[in-house]
Amino acid sequence: MSGLVLKLAPNERVLINGAVIENGERRSKIAIRTPNANVLRLKDAIHPDRANTPVGRACYIAQLILSGDAKPDEGKRQLLLAIAQLSQVFDDAAGQAALQDARASVEDGAIYPALRRLRELLPQEDRLIHARRQ
Secondary structure, three states, X not given: OOOEEEEEOOOOEEEEOOEEEEOOOXXXXXXXXXXXXXXXXXXXXXXXXXXXXXXHHHHHHHHHHHHOXXXXXXXXXXXXXXXXHHOOOOOOHHHXXXXXXXXXXXXXXXXXHHHHHHHOOHHHHHHHHHHHHO
């Protein structure tokens, strides 16, 4: 993740290589220069109990890779499989674009951008699940 720049809100927390870093009372920007550093904004983190939908599980896999709790190669394999499965469900242009971007990011080893694109699908997934229940 060479050159990753994080813009942090006041008191925002981020996990970097297993250490929780908390920003001070002002907005700030930090640059992560170490290649392949494990970085996860805690506001983007999904609690394991919420990883109970296909998109939630894909986001959780990405989160495990970013936190260093999953082996990168195995995590990427699982994440690419999850994205392939999701592409069978999200057949609209926006959903397909998000999944295509996420897949390309994973293939490039850029897990954080993949997580961000996958998180965009959570509201749409929620609508699909609620529409199916009715």
